[in-house]
Amino acid sequence: MKEEQAIHRERLSGVFAPLTTPFDDRGNILLEQMASNVQKLNGSGLRGYLVLGTNGEFRSLSTSEQMEVLRTVAKAASPDKVIMAGTGAESTKVSVDLCFQAAEAGARYGSLITPFFFAKKMSDHALINHFVQIAEESPIPVLLYNNPGVTGITMSTSVVKEVSSHPKIVGMKDSSPGNLSAYILSAQSGFYLLAGSANFFFTGLLMGAVGGVLSLADAFPEPCCRLYELGAGGKIEEGRGLQFYLMKINQMVSGKFGVAGVKAAMDFAGFYGGPTRAPLAPLTTDEKKKLREDLAAVGFLKE
Amino acid sequence: MKEEQAIHRERLSGVFAPLTTPFDDRGNILLEQMASNVQKLNGSGLRGYLVLGTNGEFRSLSTSEQMEVLRTVAKAASPDKVIMAGTGAESTKVSVDLCFQAAEAGARYGSLITPFFFAKKMSDHALINHFVQIAEESPIPVLLYNNPGVTGITMSTSVVKEVSSHPKIVGMKDSSPGNLSAYILSAQSGFYLLAGSANFFFTGLLMGAVGGVLSLADAFPEPCCRLYELGAGGKIEEGRGLQFYLMKINQMVSGKFGVAGVKAAMDFAGFYGGPTRAPLAPLTTDEKKKLREDLAAVGFLKE
Amino acid sequence: MKEEQAIHRERLSGVFAPLTTPFDDRGNILLEQMASNVQKLNGSGLRGYLVLGTNGEFRSLSTSEQMEVLRTVAKAASPDKVIMAGTGAESTKVSVDLCFQAAEAGARYGSLITPFFFAKKMSDHALINHFVQIAEESPIPVLLYNNPGVTGITMSTSVVKEVSSHPKIVGMKDSSPGNLSAYILSAQSGFYLLAGSANFFFTGLLMGAVGGVLSLADAFPEPCCRLYELGAGGKIEEGRGLQFYLMKINQMVSGKFGVAGVKAAMDFAGFYGGPTRAPLAPLTTDEKKKLREDLAAVGFLKE
């Protein structure tokens, strides 16, 4: 048991890039560009990839499209990169099915977003049952995914306390504003927290998070990895400086524009970002030009 | 054109039951019970059925399950009943695909819930493009489905004004609290409003709605049809009395318990309600007993 | 008792104007303009005035300013007009004190907004105690004021059911979107509902509300009174037409611009509207010009 925990800890420690899904202008998935992005990222210090997350526009894809994307990433990824896949659906049954499909397609972990269609009925009891039953049946271990900005549900510390003892529920990606420390405090041994945003990555690491899933890493993996090292190493002065710098970039890109901004930044950085899938709108030409200038103005891109 | 409008008006005028999806205790779909429920409802005065809506727990089903359910309903329904199906997904592309699948499975109209995973990015512009593009490509006409309690998005009157002139966007089911009159005011000719709750069905009819999609009709279709007649006929005194009575029932059933309450009421009324699919929880034995007593106490069920 | 109920019913039946508080450009209160507005309204068919409500910017005034305003209105009002005053504070004790001050200043009823600074702690139990204790101690009868758009709290039907039997809690002004019928259903005999918006005034009257507090009546009292007559008389066809027309006006004025829009409309209609008190901003010159044009375009104002 302890040994397994050590393995999970090692696999989850570091920076994960929440891969975007490349589309053409009519919303068709571009698998070659998907593979090419991954191959470029393989050379970075990233710990791994989160496929089919919010930045992957997973709910905008059909299930078969989701699995195509996942298989493409799994094939393109170098063996040292750990692959997680979004497998959380609105029902327990469909989530379990997605865990099976994802495992077969090459995912090592499933990431379970809180079901939220019936948000008002998602009591702690309902959520605990949901997560535990999936973990029991899934062929791969799972992580919770807490994103109240999308789901309207803030995971309670009671849920974390309860499910964190399950051997196959190994961690949580937390994208909530300001609860990460409380989850670390509530979690039982062998449950690992990942910061879901660059905005609180450094302080999260100082408080005990083992890593982060940072959209900024899709375009700029290296400074994210550097911040990880500073946080994991407790280098306050240097880390604070880099944290503020990356937070400024993150506000410009993801904070202001969401997935569409992340894709624009990828385009700037030599990856294929491309458009989002409708009805989610890409940046206008003006917005994109302005973003490039803003990033250049703070020295992050060469003009 | 005017002729087509008259046909849509006729098809949409009256009460629709938003069918629930029957499950066994392990969450497996029970198609026989689905068919049997429909056959029982065929004898009522209902105008038709909404399949794969919120009460159908549509987002808790896989796409293939959704189509099985829809085919079962289409086969069991008597020819005079109009079938709508929930075909709204988080992307325009997947929604179009669902419209094609639903048309083939027997739906006459698609019902398009507002995409809401990226709720903060769903500008009027994005929504208008979404609905219009689906309507352009779909083999069947569509209705909007406005349910801010679930989506967090209140359809703006500007969106209704803009898309209501499209010949294949023929109406909207409105489950918002209190905006129905504003939508009627904004809608252009040939766009028909359906009240999405028994709570404002009667006043909605008085203001110009042509019908309603009422969860109460799953278990108790006849009083809902009676209320329709009173509203459509402008019978204020009698209608107000029945409206208040059904509102009281609706608060006990759907207001307090949501889909799980609707299913319990169906069990009481001789239909197959059964459990909800996890993580949505069914009523406890005590809650169900209490609900039966409460319904009996107001004379709605015999004890 | 029954007799008292009949008196309250008579006093509350009709249209109330929620008076605005006139300011100069530096935020000083203009009592002469206040009096003059009231004198102009005295000739209308209005049932009375609500002083120190949301449109009166009551929370933007000091307590002594509030009482000056109220005294001015009480003095200027003709004897047939019923005066209500906002006396709801964040604590029970201060509310009681305001009821005493308001009674002395000339108010016949106190209007109690739900306390909401500690909104998450305002249980039904806490609210019931609050309203009942104020009613017990206040020298004048009170009405509840339900405005979730401001307070974040939707009055529960349980609270209405419980407090509506109190002889000194005689009604509620409801500004919630869509709950008016439910409150009518829950209320006990002798508790009178007032629609808090022109948007649902007509349907509210059809369902049993006795009147309305309509910001539109600050500038345009007569069409509001006409709508009251149509609703109270059950004239569906004519009432629906006027309801839609006034709803359109109301959306342009109060819906889009709030208090600042109401004040601009008052300026157009020959009253003193003037600026709002900072930080609430008045309409810009362009907005005001556009609003006047929009109102003229629908025939509501002569250009």
Added chain:
Amino acid sequence: MKEEQAIHRERLSGVFAPLTTPFDDRGNILLEQMASNVQKLNGSGLRGYLVLGTNGEFRSLSTSEQMEVLRTVAKAASPDKVIMAGTGAESTKVSVDLCFQAAEAGARYGSLITPFFFAKKMSDHALINHFVQIAEESPIPVLLYNNPGVTGITMSTSVVKEVSSHPKIVGMKDSSPGNLSAYILSAQSGFYLLAGSANFFFTGLLMGAVGGVLSLADAFPEPCCRLYELGAGGKIEEGRGLQFYLMKINQMVSGKFGVAGVKAAMDFAGFYGGPTRAPLAPLTTDEKKKLREDLAAVGFLKE
């Protein structure tokens, strides 16, 4: 200028206790207990006191009561303690007036909660004008107070960037979940951030906040001051441990019960906490007993 900044920095660096207002069972203010609480706290390492904040139930008091409380604190406080007072009202004009009254009553700084009655109209522009105009006219320097949990408004970083250059707007107490780093990043030189909760006090200090306003300090000032030293000194290991411990206490007390919990904890710790003012409810006897046991169980109180 630089000198003044240094003075403000020195005055704001450390832990402030947001004093509660003592009441008897009928809601009357107990000034002697107020003074006695302050005298006990004078011996601690606290930097100062925040009077008339959320924990002081300031909006539940009349203005004259507010000033009585402030005068009592100012008289009881030892000269080394810095006194801030809540002077933020719903209008600019009334806020300025409160700053004058508070200055006369002994406050060195005014704390300006965001106006929120008209929350939807509080644009950045409106807020900037509000804060700047108050600062211009106030006899004492002011701090912003950002508490979205109460106001529904999250201060934008643009507002902070804009107003932080004003020589009389010297800082902000931030009670938002997770934005403190972003505000530090946006603030201009001479603007000091105070953490508004023990939950993020330590990480806040590591990122550059100069102090905190911690309700826990009302009952337990010393461990809060100790955490300040660890954070200000960059002691990660020891600080993290104490941070988690105090967070656990804070969740039990303020997180679960709010002001009523803080008052109960004060009773346990030898201060006068007493009841809250209605309609805010104090802890029940059972809740209070349970809280004492819980605090004892984690070694924080002797049973």
